[in-house]
Amino acid sequence: MKPPRFEYYDPASLDEALALLAQHGDEAKLLAGGQSLVPLLNLRLARPRVLVDLNPLDELAYVRAENGHLAIGALTRQRDLELSEVARARCPLLAEALRLVGHPTIRNRGTVGGNLAHADPASELPAVALALEAEFVARSSRGERRVPARAFFVHALTTALAADEALVEVRIPALPAGAGWAFVELARRHGDYAIAGAAAALTLDASGRIAWARLSLCGVGPVPIRPLEAERLLPGRQPGPDLWRAVGEAAAEASDPASDLQATADYRRAMVEVYVARALERAAARASES
Ligand SMILES: Cc1cc2nc3c(=O)[nH]c(=O)nc-3n(C[C@H](O)[C@H](O)[C@H](O)COP(=O)(O)OP(=O)(O)OC[C@H]3O[C@@H](n4cnc5c(N)ncnc54)[C@H](O)[C@@H]3O)c2cc1C
Known part of the structure; x- marks a missing residue:
């Protein structure tokens, strides 16, 4: 399909782009890489009257x-x-x-x-x-x-x-010195959006215990989720599978997934447990190598 008609502007400066947004309000959309907006236009799921192209900037x-x-x-x-x-x-x-x-x-x-x-x-x-x-x-x-x-x-x-x-x-x-990190996800094919994904970063102290940790989830709620209660289980603890399992379970509790054609909410929640544990294991391995 072709997009609906729109007015196109290629501003010469950011100020000009912002003036166009101020002038046209929610009838205008910025165009950046077009990788999400152009399909939405072609499917007529978005119908802005004005497109303001950021690419010259x-x-x-x-x-x-x-x-x-x-x-x-x-x-x-x-x-x-x-x-x-x-x-x-x-x-x-x-x-x-x-x-x-x-x-x-x-x-x-x-x-x-x-x-x-x-x-x-x-x-x-x-x-x-x-x-x-x-x-x-x-x-x-x-x-x-x-x-x-x-x-x-x-x-x-x-x-x-x-x-x-x-x-x-x-x-x-920036990540703290010596931090390990990992981003892992379940997707049907490489390059697809995540059915469930987890980011982890952590540091270890001199005794090998976790000193600092961060976690977040994607694909399992209407927004990305930072499972703070799960994250708080990590500092002061020795890395290992039992800890990863407990943190994975707590992260699944914090998730808020919906069912769709790709996966049920229960399956997504179960995958949070698995992928949080994997992310933590990989992050801890990297931290201990550094
Ligand atoms: C086949 C395919 C697979 C993809 N898989 C993934 C994936 O696995 N994970 C993933 O994260 N993404 C995926 N994407 C989306 C891709 O990352 C897009 O590039 C991204 O979502 C939108 O960036 P864009 O620069 O193309 O923005 P555009 O498509 O140009 O714009 C997207 C929206 O953001 C607004 N916008 C753009 N720039 C600004 C700005 N500076 N300020 C305010 N609003 C702005 C636009 O007005 C529009 O509403 C996929 C896309 C395709 C086509």
């Missing part, structure tokens, strides 16, 4: 290390972030999650900002952003504000961004 494509954070411009292609040496050195969990996002051709075009703003609950990057307490920088003609990850994802495909706001940057804290 090269200044929004960057990955920088800044004071213990990675500052990632919204127009950074997913593949560029996956391959970024700066990101791999400070937060290798990102590359591990990104290799599960679609296929390289999709990641060549799809952007970090588009992925986060689209807010598919089965997406990998939102789960990483939530686990690591990322900050989202939103800008409009009215000014700039920062939104913590826990407040950014409001519901499936819905974020805290107002109609006149663009996501311009995401700020992801």
Whole structure:
């Protein structure tokens, strides 16, 4: 199918793009990589009257290390972030999650900002952003504000961004020195959205006990989930299968999955137990090697 008619703008600056958003409100949509929006247009599930193309705005494509954070411009292609040496050195969990996002051709075009703003609950990057307490920088003609990850994802495909706001940057804290990490997921085929997925990061102290830990889930609720009670079971404990099982069970309790054509809610909950345990095992192995 072809998309419905729309007016197309290719602004020369971010200010111009924001002025267009302010002018057209919720009748306008930003176009980034188009990997989610263009199918929605073609299926006529989205019918914006105005498209504002971010692609001319090269200044929004960057990955920088800044004071213990990675500052990632919204127009950074997913593949560029996956391959970024700066990101791999400070937060290798990102590359591990990104290799599960679609296929390289999709990641060549799809952007970090588009992925986060689209807010598919089965997406990998939102789960990483939530686990690591990322900050989202939103800008409009009215000014700039920062939104913590826990407040950014409001519901499936819905974020805290107002109609006149663009996501311009995401700020992801670097992993602590010596951290191990893992992102694992169940999908029907490589590149499909996750039926259930888990991110884990942890550090070990000198005695081999867990010192710091982060967990998050995707595909098992209307938004990515940080299972805080499960996470709190980890610090001070010796890594091992019994602990992984207990944390997996607690994470499954925190999940809120729905049944659909791919899997029942009960199956998804059971997979949370399995994939959280796997993520923790892999993260602990990496931490003990470092
Ligand atoms: C076959 C296929 C498989 C895929 N598999 C996965 C997968 O496994 N995991 C996964 O996470 N994703 C997957 N995707 C989606 C892909 O990651 C998209 O690139 C991403 O969801 C949207 O990014 P985009 O840059 O293409 O945004 P677009 O499609 O251009 O835009 C998506 C939405 O975000 C809004 N938007 C874009 N940029 C901004 C911004 N800076 N500020 C505010 N709003 C903005 C748009 O207005 C639109 O509503 C898949 C896509 C395809 C086609």
